[in-house]
Amino acid sequence: MDLRSFFPLSLRLLLVRIRWFWKHYRSIRYDSELFNNVHGPLTYNTDGLATSNNADFMREERFARAYKAAAATNPWPGFTLQWRIHVVCWCAEQASLLPGDFVECGVNTGAYARSIVEYLPFNSLGKKFYLLDTFQGLDPRFISDAERTRGIDNYKYRDSYAEVVQTFRDFDVRIIRGPVPDTLSQCDTGQICYLSIDMNNVLPEIAALEYFWEKVVDGGFILLDDYGFPQHELQKAAFDRFAEARGQSILCLPTGQGIIRKTRTTLHHDTNTGR
Numbered sequence: 297m298d299l300r301s302f303f304p305l306s307l308r309l310l311l312v313r314i315r316w317f318w319k320h321y322r323s324i325r326y327d328s329e330l331f332n333n334v335h336g337p338l339t340y341n342t343d344g345l346a347t348s349n350n351a352d353f354m355r356e357e358r359f360a361r362a363y364k365a366a367a368a369t370n371p372w373p374g375f376t377l378q379w380r381i382h383v384v385c386w387c388a389e390q391a392s393l394l395p396g397d398f399v400e401c402g403v404n405t406g407a408y409a410r411s412i413v414e415y416l417p418f419n420s421l422g423k424k425f426y427l428l429d430t431f432q433g434l435d436p437r438f439i440s441d442a443e444r445t446r447g448i449d450n451y452k453y454r455d456s457y458a459e460v461v462q463t464f465r466d467f468d469v470r471i472i473r474g475p476v477p478d479t480l481s482q483c484d485t486g487q488i489c490y491l492s493i494d495m496n497n498v499l500p501e502i503a504a505l506e507y508f509w510e511k512v513v514d515g516g517f518i519l520l521d522d523y524g525f526p527q528h529e530l531q532k533a534a535f536d537r538f539a540e541a542r543g544q545s546i547l548c549l550p551t552g553q554g555i556i557r558k559t560r561t562t563l564h565h566d567t568n569t570g571r
């Protein structure tokens with residue numbers, strides 16, 4: 297029995313954050329921008345990200361329309377993921393120029409996918425968008441004890457299957473209901489240009505990545521939604537191992553997302569020496 301499970305969740309989450317800060321503290325320079333806060337009025341301050349940097353994308357008409365469509369799926373009250381959805385739309389547009397289909401594992405109400413089909417002329421691309429989810433939340437069989445201690449099993453999702461069917465009724469979308477990895481073989485695409493992984497726990501996410509890896513085309517985009525979030529450090533560690541083993545690198549974004557752009561050739565990969 298893990299003694300940590302006796303502590304209330306809020307305390308455990310606080311400890312996870314303190315541990316994260318402690319681990320990274322020594323690598324943060326005192327003259328770094330981190331200690332200078334921001335350089336002017338905040339342009340963005342939500343979802344774990346505060347900055348005074350340019351956020352004009354939020355005022356672009358096409359983005360605003362896509363974001364509105366995403367928010368209308370109503371994932372939860374007070375949904376404010378503009379910067380993450382900006383990244384989603386950008387990756388999707390880049391990926392749309394490549395051969396292959398779109399796949400998302402972890403859909404909930406379909407906010408990300410809905411923003412994409414609004415942002416792109418998706419139906420005219422000749423691609424399919426596969427959406428895989430239990431539509432009932434995480435599968436408890438796959439949550440490890442270490443993840444439970446971090447409060448991962450506290451994520452609650454409503455049954456969103458009927459809503460998602462309705463949301464995507466006019467789009468080239470195939471909905472696959474059930475737990476990943478059990479359902480992976482139902483995804484019958486041969487090539488993938490955009491793979492979004494957002495299931496909040498290690499086992500199904502790594503299983504999906506392993507299953508789809510060979511199908512992702514060269515230059516294809518893999519978007520890892522939870523990559524940089526403190527509570528999800530086990531996913532990050534697993535993704536880092538996965539990438540390392542394949543000579544790939546992961547772009548860590550201040551939004552918390554991570555991006556792998558699949559390369560055919562192995563990158564120079566000693567992160568310490570650069571050789």
Ligand SMILES: C[S@@+](CC[C@H](N)C(=O)[O-])C[C@H]1O[C@@H](n2cnc3c(N)ncnc32)[C@H](O)[C@@H]1O
Nearest residue numbers: 402403404407408429430433434475476495500
């Ligand atoms: C954070 S939500 C996904 C949000 C989504 N990407 C969006 O656009 O808003 C996580 C989703 O992963 C799903 N999920 C978690 N574990 C799963 C598994 N093993 N198989 C299928 N879906 C899973 C949950 O049902 C939930 O809908």
